Amino acid sequence: MVEDEPRDATIVEHTLKEGGFDFSFKRVDTEDCFLRELERFRPTVILSDHGLPAFDGFSALSLAKKKAPDVPFIFVTGSLGEEVTIKALKNGAADFVLKHRLAGLPGAVHRALQQAEFQSQRKQDEQEIRRLNQDLEKRVVERTAELEAANKELEAFSYSVSHDLRAPLRHIEGFIEILLSTKAEALDDEARRHLQTISQSSKHMGRLIDDLLQFSRTARAEFKKTTVSLSDLVESAIRDLHQDTKGRDVEWVLNELPEVEADPALLRQVFANLISNALKYTRTRKVAHIEIGARQEDGEDIIFVRDNGVGFDSRYAHKLFGVFQRLHRAAEFEGTGIGLANVRRIISRHGGRVWAEGHPNKGATFYFSLPRTTARKAGVRK
Numbered sequence: 001m002v003e004d005e006p007r008d009a010t011i012v013e014h015t016l017k018e019g020g021f022d023f024s025f026k027r028v029d030t031e032d033c034f035l036r037e038l039e040r041f042r043p044t045v046i047l048s049d050h051g052l053p054a055f056d057g058f059s060a061l062s063l064a065k066k067k068a069p070d071v072p073f074i075f076v077t078g079s080l081g082e083e084v085t086i087k088a089l090k091n092g093a094a095d096f097v098l099k100h101r102l103a104g105l106p107g108a109v110h111r112a113l114q115q116a117e118f119q120s121q122r123k124q125d126e127q128e129i130r131r132l133n134q135d136l137e138k139r140v141v142e143r144t145a146e147l148e149a150a151n152k153e154l155e156a157f158s159y160s161v162s163h164d165l166r167a168p169l170r171h172i173e174g175f176i177e178i179l180l181s182t183k184a185e186a187l188d189d190e191a192r193r194h195l196q197t198i199s200q201s202s203k204h205m206g207r208l209i210d211d212l213l214q215f216s217r218t219a220r221a222e223f224k225k226t227t228v229s230l231s232d233l234v235e236s237a238i239r240d241l242h243q244d245t246k247g248r249d250v251e252w253v254l255n256e257l258p259e260v261e262a263d264p265a266l267l268r269q270v271f272a273n274l275i276s277n278a279l280k281y282t283r284t285r286k287v288a289h290i291e292i293g294a295r296q297e298d299g300e301d302i303i304f305v306r307d308n309g310v311g312f313d314s315r316y317a318h319k320l321f322g323v324f325q326r327l328h329r330a331a332e333f334e335g336t337g338i339g340l341a342n343v344r345r346i347i348s349r350h351g352g353r354v355w356a357e358g359h360p361n362k363g364a365t366f367y368f369s370l371p372r373t374t375a376r377k378a379g380v381r382k
Helices: 006-018 031-040 057-067 082-090 099-182 189-220 230-240 264-281 314-319 339-349 374-381
Strands: 046-048 073-077 095-098 226-229 249-254 259-262 287-297 300-307 354-358 364-371
Touching: 006 099, 031 057, 046 057, 057 073, 057 082, 073 099, 082 095, 095 099, 099 189, 226 230, 226 264, 230 249, 230 264, 259 264, 259 364, 264 287, 264 300, 264 339, 264 364, 314 354, 339 354, 339 364
Parallel strands: 046 073, 073 095, 249 287
Antiparallel strands: 226 259, 287 300, 300 364, 354 364
């Protein structure tokens, strides 16, 4: 306690002991003694008179905040005007008690100690949070390095697949063409059928390699979001698939589609896959009916592609979007089983969902969702 009157210090000590505190007590009345006892005694709480002849309370408060910032400081003085009281609290004093109202001192000390304990715990928590954040940042850096290394390995693997697996396929197809062009007369019908089967299998393998590479690139492709007109993407996809519609009667129902925030190149792949599937699985229909539309629901745009094709058993709908998962035999409908897996991956990167509904011989509907941005929601409300 900073106090030049020993009797006042004795009364304060007695009041605190009567208030239930068990403590050691030191009185100082000069700056040198105060600084020395701060180092030696290491107080839990500092009490101070306001006006001492050689060492005033505000000087003690300033030193205490520099040397022992976590120790609560309470003014215990004969008088303390309103302006001085405000100054004391602004400068970091925990409380003040008038000497003629010492009954309130135990409560003030108790509150100050509780507040100091709370502040100490908060500092410890903040230090722990900083430590955890540093650990997390370190792990993120390490994980990022691991992912970059894995991506490089995947790039090398993709190149190997593209180069090393395609080369023997080109050789197979090339030698089949040579056999058919130079030795056709020496081959019987069965041999020609065998060569045709080999050629078809080789071409299928080539498509499978292409699809696998595309599936691999989709996960690593740079993601560039911009405002995209889905109607423009659909019309472009239909134009690109004109070969699949030659000689067929296809009824297109193209409903109004929204503009979305998305990567146009990736969404183009989504529509190419879904529309291509719709054309493929309506091949057995005299008139193919394909409808593309959208609706808004719970902060999302729900887009669908519906057809009147062969459909599928809804019990196996969960398999549709898996790699190499097919619900129809390759002899009936060609494919590698990767297209819809690619659709799911692309839509997942956009924060959306994919699902499908269908019944055997009653067509199918494929859905995907895209989150609506705040700006687009505001635009809709207008």
